[in-house]
Each structure stands twice: as C-alpha cells, then as structure tokens.
Amino acid sequence: MKITGVELRTVEMPLVSPFRTSFGTETVRQALLVRVVTGEAEGWGECGAGTAPQYSSEYTHAAADVLTRFLVPALAGVRHAHQVAPALATFKGHRMAKAALETAVLDAGLRADGVSFGQALGAVKERVPCGVSVGITESIPALLDVVGEYLDAGYLRIKLKIEPGWDIEPVRAVRERFGDILLQVDANTAYRRGDARHLAGLDPFGLLLIEQPLEEDDLIGHAELARRITTPICLDESIVSARAAADAIALGACQVVNIKPGRVGGYLEARRIHDVCAANGVPVWCGGMLETGLGRAANLALAALPGFLLPGDTSASDRYYRTDITPPFRLEDGHLAVPDGPGLGVSPIPDLLEEVTVSGTWLPVQPDRQDNLGSS
Known part of the structure; x- marks a missing residue:
C-alpha cells in the first residue's frame, strides 16, 4: 500500500x-x-x-x-x-x-x-453498552432534568463532571432521585492531595469510580488517595501508553483505566493498553472526545474488545450533534452497534x-x- x-x-x-x-x-x-x-x-x-x-x-x-x-x-x-x-x-x-x-x-x-476495524482490533461483541457524560449545569434541578432525559433515552450509565464546589451535593441529589443507577464522576484533575478527606465524602454513594481526581503526573498522589477512599480510582489523563498503564497499576494508583485512543497515540497502542490491563485484572472503558461519526465508529470497535467491562462514553450521535457528518449512530436498548463494514465501516x-x-x-x-x- x-x-x-x-x-x-x-x-x-x-x-x-x-x-x-x-x-x-x-x-x-x-x-x-x-x-x-x-x-x-x-x-x-x-x-x-x-x-x-x-x-x-x-x-x-x-x-x-x-x-x-x-x-x-x-x-x-x-x-x-x-x-x-x-x-x-x-x-x-x-x-x-x-x-x-x-x-x-x-x-x-x-x-x-x-x-473491519473491529476484526483488526480483536472485537468480540457486535454491540456495546453506552453511557453518557453530563457536564456541569447551572443548578442541581437542571442537572436532575438532564440526567432524567438521558436515562429515559436508554443510557445505561451516567457520568457526572465534578469540581470543587460541585461534587458531593450533585452526586447526592442524583443518587437520591434515581436510585441504584450506574453512576460515576469525572474530576479532570480538579483536586489536590489535600482534598482526600473531602473526596472520601463520595464513598457512601456507591460510585463505579472517580476519574482522574489529581494532576496527570501525580501517580504517587493517586496511590495515596486510593488508600484513603473506597471509591475506585480511574485514570484518564495519566495513561498515555501501555508502559504508563503498567506503572500506574504496579503503584496501586488506579483500579480502572479509561482508554482514549487519541490520548495514547492511536488504536494500536490503545489495544496494547487493553492487553496490559486485562493481564492485571483491571477493567477498562472507552472515553470520548466529542467525536464525529468517524471517531465514534473507531471507538465502538475498540469498546468491543473483551476487557472493556464498563459502559463507555460512546454515546449516540444526537448526544452532541443534530446532524453528524456520517450516517448517525442511534441508541437501541442502551447499546450502539459496532460497524462491520471494511475499515471504519462509515464514511x-x-x-x-x-x-x-x-x-x-x-x-x-x-x-x-x-x-x-x-x-x-
């Protein structure tokens, strides 16, 4: 070629x-x-x-x-x-x-x-479960309305963005309103080591995970935090390669890994990270970057690998765009189909x-x- x-x-x-x-x-x-x-x-x-x-x-x-x-x-x-x-x-x-x-x-x-992309990467599923990421809203009532709409649409997992001043109470409100849904939070490095006691306040809510609470280069801080809270820590920005994933796991800095192919240099390295995590019994899930249908197609193929045990941010096209540049991906029973055509399967x-x-x-x-x- x-x-x-x-x-x-x-x-x-x-x-x-x-x-x-x-x-x-x-x-x-x-x-x-x-x-x-x-x-x-x-x-x-x-x-x-x-x-x-x-x-x-x-x-x-x-x-x-x-x-x-x-x-x-x-x-x-x-x-x-x-x-x-x-x-x-x-x-x-x-x-x-x-x-x-x-x-x-x-x-x-x-x-x-x-x-197909899925064949090449080693996909084992024809469709994948989908979650949705909910940004910070102007009020808790507004947040509850948004979460309710996504649950009604069929999404199987809710991820809430959090930051200091917008964390414990929004999570409490969502848990009280919607009960035992699959719920996790994403801090995008917004906290520091000194916030461990405050972050422990999330423990009673039975979250799937807290994503990237500390700075991306602070693996030691994440390992220390993991010993002080019971909510599983998931790393995102910190994981830039298979070697970084192996180091984080060895240090006890995470119990879950979010794989974003762009962040790690591509889908071939993403597959290597998947393999490292699977070998260590660490579940992974596929993160999102507001992709068009092109990036969404590739992410779905990746999320169909066997080690992806949690719903990812592989939301339907209409989560972000009224009109996508590819044929739209539509949610069915909380899942999206993995394209099976040659390559990405969409153009x-x-x-x-x-x-x-x-x-x-x-x-x-x-x-x-x-x-x-x-x-x-």
Whole structure:
C-alpha cells in the first residue's frame, strides 16, 4: 500500500447544548480530520484535540501544523499502519495528531483488504453498552432534568463532571432521585492531595469510580488517595501508553483505566493498553472526545474488545450533534452497534462534510529513495 497524499480538513460543528467541564465550556466542536489516500483506498482519522490546550497540551491548530511540517512528510516509505508509530517516533509528543494519522492509514489499509476495524482490533461483541457524560449545569434541578432525559433515552450509565464546589451535593441529589443507577464522576484533575478527606465524602454513594481526581503526573498522589477512599480510582489523563498503564497499576494508583485512543497515540497502542490491563485484572472503558461519526465508529470497535467491562462514553450521535457528518449512530436498548463494514465501516457524507468544513489542505507524500529506485 503506497500512500500518495494526505488531506487535512478542519470542520466546525455546533453542539446540541453547551458542554461545561472544569476546563471550560464548549458550544462548537472544532475537529481536525485526516484523509489518507493510497493507490487502493482512502482512509479517515479524527484528531481528538480541542480548540485550546486545556485537556492536554494539544489543540487543533497545533495538530494541523505538526502534521503539515513533520508527521505527514515522515510517511514516505510507510506501507502499513504498524509502521506509522516507528516512523513518527523521532518527534516528541503530539499523540493526538499521531493517532489521527495512524488511524487514517489503518482505515485505508483495512478498507483495501475488506477487513473491519473491529476484526483488526480483536472485537468480540457486535454491540456495546453506552453511557453518557453530563457536564456541569447551572443548578442541581437542571442537572436532575438532564440526567432524567438521558436515562429515559436508554443510557445505561451516567457520568457526572465534578469540581470543587460541585461534587458531593450533585452526586447526592442524583443518587437520591434515581436510585441504584450506574453512576460515576469525572474530576479532570480538579483536586489536590489535600482534598482526600473531602473526596472520601463520595464513598457512601456507591460510585463505579472517580476519574482522574489529581494532576496527570501525580501517580504517587493517586496511590495515596486510593488508600484513603473506597471509591475506585480511574485514570484518564495519566495513561498515555501501555508502559504508563503498567506503572500506574504496579503503584496501586488506579483500579480502572479509561482508554482514549487519541490520548495514547492511536488504536494500536490503545489495544496494547487493553492487553496490559486485562493481564492485571483491571477493567477498562472507552472515553470520548466529542467525536464525529468517524471517531465514534473507531471507538465502538475498540469498546468491543473483551476487557472493556464498563459502559463507555460512546454515546449516540444526537448526544452532541443534530446532524453528524456520517450516517448517525442511534441508541437501541442502551447499546450502539459496532460497524462491520471494511475499515471504519462509515464514511463522511460529502454534502454534510462540505457544509461544516472551514479549511482544507492537500499534502502530497513524496516517494522515498527506495521508491525512486523502483522498489515496491
């Protein structure tokens, strides 16, 4: 498979409702899409970076820049998705940009071979259970209304965003109103080691987990916190590779892991993290980054692996968008179907894609020296 070029396309898609976390409020999802073109097929990838470096150091414009200047030119000579990470290894960081590029190469190769993403990753399920992430609302009554709507829609698990000043009482209110639902919270690094006693106040509510309470580089702090609270700790931002997952588990810093493929550099590394966690008896689940249908399709394939034991943030398309750029994913009995077509199993609908596109760049991939010598 010879890569002839890469298209970078930035789209802007209004969200159904503002999504507020401790990082800020988003009303529009600006996404960087990557299209890889080969002689046999084309493939798509989606960069999970946001418009500002808040969740991580990456953001969409920086991702486009590093792809243009460094990562795409490094594809010369790459013939398979497994070669992408080694080819890009000389460039530090930028895991989300790398993930988008690797995903597009993988998608192109699988489409050419007639193999689905799920087959390639090792999926064992045809559909996956779905949860939904609920942002911080202006009041507890408003929160209860939102949670009630999602439960009525069929979601099997509720995740509440929390931060200092918005934690114990919202959780108490949701538990009292809705009883023994699957409930977890996500702190997005909003707390510090000194907050352990306060966070122990969440223990009586029987939460599935508390996600990333402390800073991403504070594994020792998470291990100490795990000894002081009974709510299981799940790591998100801290887990950037299979090695990081192994270290966190060895330190006792987590009992659950959230796998976001963009955060870890792609779906191949995500599968390795899954394998490390499974070998250590640590359940995993698939996080979300407000993906379009392209990223959602790939996440569903990943979430169908055997170690994904908890419902993920693989919500239906209408959770975020009135109109997606692919055929919409619809919730049925609290589950979404895993696409079974070649590659991602979905493609952008051209007219819808054009409507939301704000910029695009075509980058030819120059042949490497072996190509010039006539080697295949």
